Amino acid sequence: MEAYVAIFFSIHYVLKAEQLLKAANISLDVVPVPREISGDCGMAITFAPEQLAAVQSILAAADIAIARIFCKDAEGVFREIPWKTDS
Incomplete structure (x- = not known):
């Protein structure tokens, strides 16, 4: 099962993102940043790939910047995904 891992610029952003996303009923986990x-x-936040648009929208509205997003595939391999949109 694939999962997205969002990395933030500070723990403050992780905690605020967790609060906002949970309030919006986004299923997530707060985890240590994977060594890979x-x-x-x-810390990082993991969530389902189909929730990416909602996560981006909620965090952008709160001015919370995501540093990078990775996809963890079924084999446990992480790859960075292009996710930023040009506005």
């Missing part, structure tokens, strides 16, 4: 993505300590 970064050796830095930190």
Whole structure:
């Protein structure tokens, strides 16, 4: 099962994003940033790929910037996905 992993610029953004997304009934988990993505300590949010548009919309409205988004495929391999839209 695929999952998206969103990396933020600070733990403050992770916590605020968690609060906003849960209030919007977006199913998510807050997890440590996977070592395959970064050796830095930190937290990330995982969510289902079909929720990407809703996640982007909610966080953009709250001015919460996502640093990077990765897709974890069924084999557990992470790959960065293009997700930013030119407005």
